[in-house]
Amino acid sequence: MSSTKHNESPHAFYRIMETLVLIGFGLLLLISQIEGLAGSSPPRRPPRIRPRRQSPSTSSSDSDFDTGGGSSNHNKSKATGNDREELRVRRHEQALQDPSLLTTVRFSDRTDIHPDTRRALEEGFGLRAMTRVQAETYGAALEGRSILARSRTGTGKTLAFLLPTIERLLDSDLDLYQPGRSIGCVILAPTRELAIQIADQAEILFDYHNKQRPSNKQLSVACIYGGVKMQRDVRLLTGGYRGAGLPTILVATPARLLEHLEGNSPLNKNHRYNRNHQQEQRSKNSFADVVADTKIVVLDETDRLLQKSNQYETQKILGFMARAEKRQTLLFSATIPRAVRRLISTSSVLNKKVKHNNGRRERKDDDATFLEVDCIGNKNDRPDDTAPVGDKQSPAAVTLDAEIEGSPDSVHRQRIEETFAVLENMSQFIPALLAIIRREKQRDSQNYKILVFFPAGRMVRFMFQFFTIGVIEGKNNIWEIHSRMSQSSRTRASAAFRNARNGILFSSDVSARGLDYPDISLVVQMGAPSSDQDYIHRIGRTGRAGQVGRSLLVLLPFERQKKEQRRQKGGNKKRPGKVSYRNDASIKQDRQLSSWLNECGHDDHEEMSSSKSLYQKCQDDLESTRLKVRSGHVVLTTGAEAAYKTFLAHYVATIKPPNKSKSGTKQYTNRGNSVNNLKPSEVLVHAEDFARGTGLADAPEMEETFLSKLGLL
Numbered sequence: 001m002s003s004t005k006h007n008e009s010p011h012a013f014y015r016i017m018e019t020l021v022l023i024g025f026g027l028l029l030l031i032s033q034i035e036g037l038a039g040s041s042p043p044r045r046p047p048r049i050r051p052r053r054q055s056p057s058t059s060s061s062d063s064d065f066d067t068g069g070g071s072s073n074h075n076k077s078k079a080t081g082n083d084r085e086e087l088r089v090r091r092h093e094q095a096l097q098d099p100s101l102l103t104t105v106r107f108s109d110r111t112d113i114h115p116d117t118r119r120a121l122e123e124g125f126g127l128r129a130m131t132r133v134q135a136e137t138y139g140a141a142l143e144g145r146s147i148l149a150r151s152r153t154g155t156g157k158t159l160a161f162l163l164p165t166i167e168r169l170l171d172s173d174l175d176l177y178q179p180g181r182s183i184g185c186v187i188l189a190p191t192r193e194l195a196i197q198i199a200d201q202a203e204i205l206f207d208y209h210n211k212q213r214p215s216n217k218q219l220s221v222a223c224i225y226g227g228v229k230m231q232r233d234v235r236l237l238t239g240g241y242r243g244a245g246l247p248t249i250l251v252a253t254p255a256r257l258l259e260h261l262e263g264n265s266p267l268n269k270n271h272r273y274n275r276n277h278q279q280e281q282r283s284k285n286s287f288a289d290v291v292a293d294t295k296i297v298v299l300d301e302t303d304r305l306l307q308k309s310n311q312y313e314t315q316k317i318l319g320f321m322a323r324a325e326k327r328q329t330l331l332f333s334a335t336i337p338r339a340v341r342r343l344i345s346t347s348s349v350l351n352k353k354v355k356h357n358n359g360r361r362e363r364k365d366d367d368a369t370f371l372e373v374d375c376i377g378n379k380n381d382r383p384d385d386t387a388p389v390g391d392k393q394s395p396a397a398v399t400l401d402a403e404i405e406g407s408p409d410s411v412h413r414q415r416i417e418e419t420f421a422v423l424e425n426m427s428q429f430i431p432a433l434l435a436i437i438r439r440e441k442q443r444d445s446q447n448y449k450i451l452v453f454f455p456a457g458r459m460v461r462f463m464f465q466f467f468t469i470g471v472i473e474g475k476n477n478i479w480e481i482h483s484r485m486s487q488s489s490r491t492r493a494s495a496a497f498r499n500a501r502n503g504i505l506f507s508s509d510v511s512a513r514g515l516d517y518p519d520i521s522l523v524v525q526m527g528a529p530s531s532d533q534d535y536i537h538r539i540g541r542t543g544r545a546g547q548v549g550r551s552l553l554v555l556l557p558f559e560r561q562k563k564e565q566r567r568q569k570g571g572n573k574k575r576p577g578k579v580s581y582r583n584d585a586s587i588k589q590d591r592q593l594s595s596w597l598n599e600c601g602h603d604d605h606e607e608m609s610s611s612k613s614l615y616q617k618c619q620d621d622l623e624s625t626r627l628k629v630r631s632g633h634v635v636l637t638t639g640a641e642a643a644y645k646t647f648l649a650h651y652v653a654t655i656k657p658p659n660k661s662k663s664g665t666k667q668y669t670n671r672g673n674s675v676n677n678l679k680p681s682e683v684l685v686h687a688e689d690f691a692r693g694t695g696l697a698d699a700p701e702m703e704e705t706f707l708s709k710l711g712l713l
Contacts, residue, residue: 101131101132101155102129102130102131102132103129103130103131103132103135104129105129105130105135106128106129106130107121107122107127107128107129107130108122108128110138112139112142112167113163113167114166114167114170114209116208116209116211116212117163117166117167117205117208117209119208120204120205120207120208120209121159123208124204124205124207124208125159125204127159130156131151131155131156131160132151132155132375133149133151133155133156133157133160133332133373133375134156134159134160134163136149136373136375137149137160137161137164137371137373138160138163138164140371141160141161141164141165141168141328141330142164142167142168144168144328145328145370145371146324146327146328146329146330146331146350146370146371147329147330147331147332147370147371147372147373148302148331148336148344148350148370148371148372148373149330149331149332149333149372149373149374149375150332150333150334150335150336150373150374150375150376151332151334151373151375151376152334152375152376152540153334153536153537153540153541153544154516154540154543154544155375157300157332157333157334158197158198158201158300158332158514159201160332161187161298161300161330161332162198162201162202162205163205165184165185165249165296165298165330166202166205166206166209166219166249168296169184169185169219169248169249169296170209175295176295176296177248177295179216179217179218179219179245179248180216180217180245180246181245181246182246182290182293182294183246183247183248183249183250183290183291183293183294184248184249184294184296185248185249185250185294185296185297185298186249186250186252186257186291186294186296186297186298186317186321187249187250187251187252187297187298187300188252188253188254188257188297188298188299188300188305188314188317189251189252189253189300189301189514190253190254190300190301190304190305190310190513190514191253191510191513191514191515192225192226192227192253192487192490192510193481193490193491193494193510193511193514193515194300194301194513194514194515195223195224195225195251195252195253196223196225196491196494197514197515197516198223198251198300199221199222199223199249199251202221202249202251203221206218206219206220206221206248219248220247220248220249221247221248221249221250221251222236222237222247222249222250222251223236223251223252224236224237224250224251224252224253224256224257224260225252225253225256225487226253226255226256226487227486227487227490228487230259230260230265230266231266233256233260233265233267234265234266234267237250237260237267237287238267246290250294254305254310254313254314254317255313257317258313258316258317260287261287261288261291261316261317261320262316263286263288265287267286267287288320291320291321292320292321292322293322294321294322294327295322295326295327295328296327296328296330297318297321297327297328297329297330298329298330298331298332299314299329299330299331299332299349300332300333300514301332301333301513301514302331302332302333302336302340303333303335303336303337303340303533304333304513306340306343306344306349307337307339307340311343315347315349318349324349324350329349329350331344331349331350334376334536334537334540335532335533335536335537337533350370415543415547415548415549416539416542416543416548416549416550416551417548417549417550417551418539418550418551418553418586418587418588419550419551419552419553419587419588419589419590419593420552420553420554420555420587420588420589420590421552421553421554421555421589421590421593421594421597422554422555422556422557422559422560422594422597423554423555423556423557423597424557424597424598425557425686425689426556426557426686426687426689426690426693427689427690427692427693428597428693429526429556429690429693430463430466430622430693430694431615431618431619431622431693432554432593432596432597432615433452433463433524433526433554434467434471434618434621434622435593435596435614435615435618436522436524436552436554436593437450437504438614438618439592439614440521440522443521444521445502446501446502447501447502447519447521448502448521448522449500449501449502449503449504449517449519449520449521449522450503450504450505450520450521450522450523450524451504451505451507451511451517451520451522451523451524451541451542452504452505452506452507452524452525452526453507453508453509453511453512453523453524453525453526453527453529453538454506454507454508454526454527455508455526455527455647455650455651456508456646456647456650457482457483457484457508457646458484458642458643458645458646459643459646459647459650460480460481460482460506460507460508461480461482461484461639461642461643462639462640462642462643462694463506463643464478464479464480464506465635465636465639466625466629466636466639466640466694467506469625469628469633469635469636470624470625470628471621471622471625477500477502477503477504478503478504478505478506479493479496479497479503479504479505479506480493480505480506480507481493481494481497481505481506481507481508481510481511482507482508482510483508483510490510493505494511494515497517498516498517498518501519505517509534509538511541512534512537512538512541513537515541516541516544517541518544519547520541520542520544520549521542521549521550522542522549522550522551522552523538523539523541523542523549523550523551523552524551524552524554525538525551525552525553525554526554527554527555527556527559528553528555528556528559530654535553538551539551552590552593553587556686557686558651558678558682558683558686596614596615625695626694626695627695628695629694629695629696630695630696630697636695637696640691640694640695640696641696641700643690643694644687644690644691644694644696644699644700645700645702645706647686647687647690648683648684648687648710649710651678651683651686651687652680652683652710652711652712655678655679655680655683680710680711680712681712684712687699
């Protein structure tokens with residue numbers, strides 16, 4: 001027996017070891033699966049390269065009332081070919097309904113447009129006729145003249161400068177442009193999203209030309225902007241993606257382009273170009289030398305580029321380029337404030353003398369002329385001693401006045417229903433917005449498209465978190481976009497909202513300029529914009545291409561007083577007749593929303609009674625999310641505290657530093673349109689109301705240094 005037990009013991013030992021090994025492998029497999037589910041391994045970071053736009057019908061710029069057509073090479077949307085054709089026809093019919101938009105000048109009738117360009121316009125964009133700004137500026141721009149053009153949003157401004165620029169580069173001599181060895185045109189845009197849109201438009205036009213061009217003469221566009229690594233720009237600008245050298249057109253935001261020009265760029269270390277021109281060998285030792293040879297520059301959204309923080313960067317960039325009299329400068333915008341006009345006339349942007357010619361305004365410097373084209377016709381926005389500009393050499397400019405009757409600006413305002421409402425207190429901020437969204441969805445649950453503007457990026461972020469975590473039905477159809485997001489996230493959000501049939505976009509002012517989101521039904525502004533120009537550009541995201549749009553301005557409690565005073569006084573006495581959103585009688589009060597906010601029963605109107613119940617339901621539905629905020633939710637509570645501080649800092653910043661009166665008391669004045677004689681302590685009271693409306697039990701504590709900077713200590 002002992003011998004038998006002795007022989008069995010090794011086998012038992014081996015069986016135990018085998019069992020332990022199997023258990024060990026099982027545990028390892030289980031642990032790996034758990035780690036995978038928990039996301040312990042970091043996801044692969046997507047390449048930070050600007051993606052190719054999915055569809056030309058959804059990538060149209062501020063200018064283009066693009067009717068939705070496009071070549072199959074670009075269109076990768078989910079819509080079928082019949083759906084795309086139906087959308088193209090519908091948008092074209094809507095465009096024809098706006099008499100101030102299209103002219104009788106057809107692209108097919110112009111012999112000075114390349115056949116490939118005409119084919120791109122008709123097939124790639126679905127366009128047949130020129131808009132007014134395109135017809136009035138094309139001839140002069142093709143001749144190489146500098147232009148300052150003002151035209152309302154959504155009227156084709158991007159194609160107005162792209163078309164003549166491309167035509168000039170196609171037939172240019174070596175002094176203007178050498179394919180692959182120089183940059184033909186530099187286009188500056190104030191935001192990344194607008195820069196991407198302009199580049200997408202140029203790519204569509206170039207694709208039709210490149211099919212007929214040899215590989216060593218391909219046309220290309222590069223788009224550079226902040227938020228991505230500079231090495232990406234190096235590959236774009238040195239032909240790393242194309243193998244074709246420098247791009248034909250460079251689209252850039254001012255800060256990133258200036259960074260390359262001032263010597264902080266890898267381009268200045270690796271950039272070497274040699275070219276033969278008139279038997280002269282020249283060495284390009286820096287990227288700045290290449291830009292200095294560029295003879296065409298475009299400032300899209302000119303007023304934004306020549307104001308505030310962009311002004312310094314834009315003027316420095318122009319200083320790197322050829323002198324004003326040796327380059328063509330194209331300036332386009334929907335608004336040209338007087339301060340910008342003065343800057344243009346006194347700086348190197350357009351350094352040309354003023355000469356009046358039979359009531360038409362032209363600026364001349366020897367053989368060069370600067371043409372100003374105004375397609376809006378609001379005399380109050382022009383200098384008092386000037387008249388609207390026409391071009392005697394342009395047949396389109398002569399006939400357009402007869403073709404279009406009335407003020408284009410008034411026609412545009414008629415196509416947008418503008419309303420306003422005033423919050424009674426800041427605790428109504430969130431429920432009012434939810435009620436507005438639900439009311440819009442009830443109007444058309446399948447085709448609503450809402451763009452909501454907030455005053456600051458952190459407020460956009462919090463409102464997006466607040467709504468997506470608990471109160472918005474269909475969370476896949478709501479997006480956010482602001483400057484605090486990574487560029488890849490901004491690009492994805494912008495493309496998703498553009499391609500969506502319905503949805504909601506929460507945005508800061510990065511979406512206010514130039515971006516064309518098709519079929520927006522309602523623009524909501526939660527708080528007054530910083531200027532009248534910003535108001536015009538914001539509401540310009542709707543009512544485009546002959547469509548009818550609606551806008552709603554929700555004024556905060558402390559913004560009510562100034563609007564009422566301005567309306568009672570009849571406007572600004574220094575500039576009588578100047579139209580401002582604060583004294584414009586055409587902006588009607590939203591009676592339905594006002595009744596919610598004022599908590600008036602209106603029992604004699606069934607509509608008002610039902611509307612009030614909708615608002616009260618919104619209040620009730622918010623309680624569960626507010627409870628999460630009060631309970632210390634890891635995302636919502638932190639976001640609410642950040643939004644509170646941002647609100648406080650934003651509106652205190654609009655107040656000028658106090659001036660001591662003779663009696664020694666502090667007197668505060670406002671910097672812009674946001675507040676009127678408001679003190680920091682009063683802003684604090686409104687901020688605390690806002691905090692309670694988010695669900696915070698108490699206003700968060702703040703550091704003494706922060707409070708001291710705000711003047712609250």
